[in-house]
Amino acid sequence: MITSQAIEKRISVRNFLKKELDQETKADLKLFLKTIQQGPLGSSLRLELLESDILKDNGLKKLGTYGTITGTRDFLAGAVKQSQFDLEDFGYAMEKAILYATTLDLGTCWIGANFNKTQFTQALVLKDNEIIPAITPIGLPAVRKNWFDLLVHISAKSRNRKEMKELFFDTTFEKELILPKNDPGYHGLNMVRLAPSAVNLQPWRIIWNKQAKIFHLFLERKKGYKKTIEMMGKVDLQRIDMGIAMAHLEVGLNEKGVTGKWKKVESPVEKISEEREYIISYFI
Ligand SMILES: Cc1cc2nc3c(=O)[nH]c(=O)nc-3n(C[C@H](O)[C@H](O)[C@H](O)COP(=O)(O)O)c2cc1C
The missing domain is CATH 3.40.109.10 (NADH Oxidase)
Structure with a gap:
């Protein structure tokens, strides 16, 4: 397992x-x-x-x-x-x-x-x-x-990860998410935080809606990245990063006995800024 x-x-x-x-x-x-x-x-x-x-x-x-x-x-x-x-x-x-x-x-x-x-x-x-x-x-x-x-470790500060408060939010992007460390949600999100990502950009942003019991996953784009890959016909590695984050969230939640289903919803939050792209939600 x-x-x-x-x-x-x-x-x-x-x-x-x-x-x-x-x-x-x-x-x-x-x-x-x-x-x-x-x-x-x-x-x-x-x-x-x-x-x-x-x-x-x-x-x-x-x-x-x-x-x-x-x-x-x-x-x-x-x-x-x-x-x-x-x-x-x-x-x-x-x-x-x-x-x-x-x-x-x-x-x-x-x-x-x-x-x-x-x-x-x-x-x-x-x-x-x-x-x-x-x-x-x-x-x-x-x-x-x-x-x-050695180069990657020096330039991308490879094992460095952003703090939870930069990545995860409470119901809207305006509110910081504060969860006790023994909360299954904290564990699941911390597993996302440790995920690998292309150039260690850590593009995953997640909103936890406690009332609805849904994690909404967003992709915060590197500026100009989407245009570049479209122009050059390259694979969108940041979408792969999102799949990796899904796997990590599941592993973390599942081992605390929390299971769920992946589904896309119409409007996960009222306001989404332009550089953030809604990807998918996890209903528990
Ligand atoms: C989708 C994706 C593509 C990656 N492509 C490369 C690559 O082409 N060359 C490389 O050396 N590392 C690549 N990496 C590894 C990342 O640089 C690495 O995961 C990140 O710096 C975090 O370091 P860690 O994996 O040691 O935790 C890639 C990672 C991901 C998730």
Whole structure:
């Protein structure tokens, strides 16, 4: 089972041991991947462990990440059928797989930009209406960090996270959310706070409506980001971030015995500023 322990333990690993995963670990992971065939918002998807040895035997080239990842042999990658919530669903499902891998003591690192799409398209045998939004190397973490790891940790202050009060609000965006630490909602939201996000931008903003028992999830856009990705035809990594946040909220709440359903509503709050985009709500 995936618990908050995995969330607290996971960090981005960019330097791996050049050692093959043992058969038992691989089998365990593959079994878990098979159970994920759909995201919580309905998109069909598949996740696969891509092993460099098997790919080589099939005449495919070594999978590449342009030097940002060192030492790894294997990757976790997936494809999602294009649909309204494809990127959120992919983020959710892949993060669940990443957290599961963390419980097996494996290292991972979300890679949304620097990977060779052509190679992964071949390795996954991509179908017409499928996309590969992101991938992750997977393997045994090396003790020493590589140059890119150090760079990211210095520039993005990687483990730094915003404070709860910057991210989460009470009923409206105008009111600070104050919850006791033993409240399941506090725990769930704190798990969101620890989530990985592209360039560590932490774009998730959540309103907790206690009366209605709903968490409303919003995406606070990096200025100019949406225009840039539309112009360049790139994957919207911030929507993947939102899917990751959904997974973390669920893990945190579920382990405190709180379950719910994901649904989009007409008007989650009266006023939404322009840079905030409403994504989805969790009804408990
Ligand atoms: C959708 C997404 C895409 C990412 N893309 C990259 C990437 O291309 N290269 C990279 O080195 N890290 C990438 N990251 C990792 C983030 O930089 C990292 O999660 C963030 O700095 C927080 O650090 P932590 O994962 O160690 O907690 C990505 C993360 C997410 C969620």
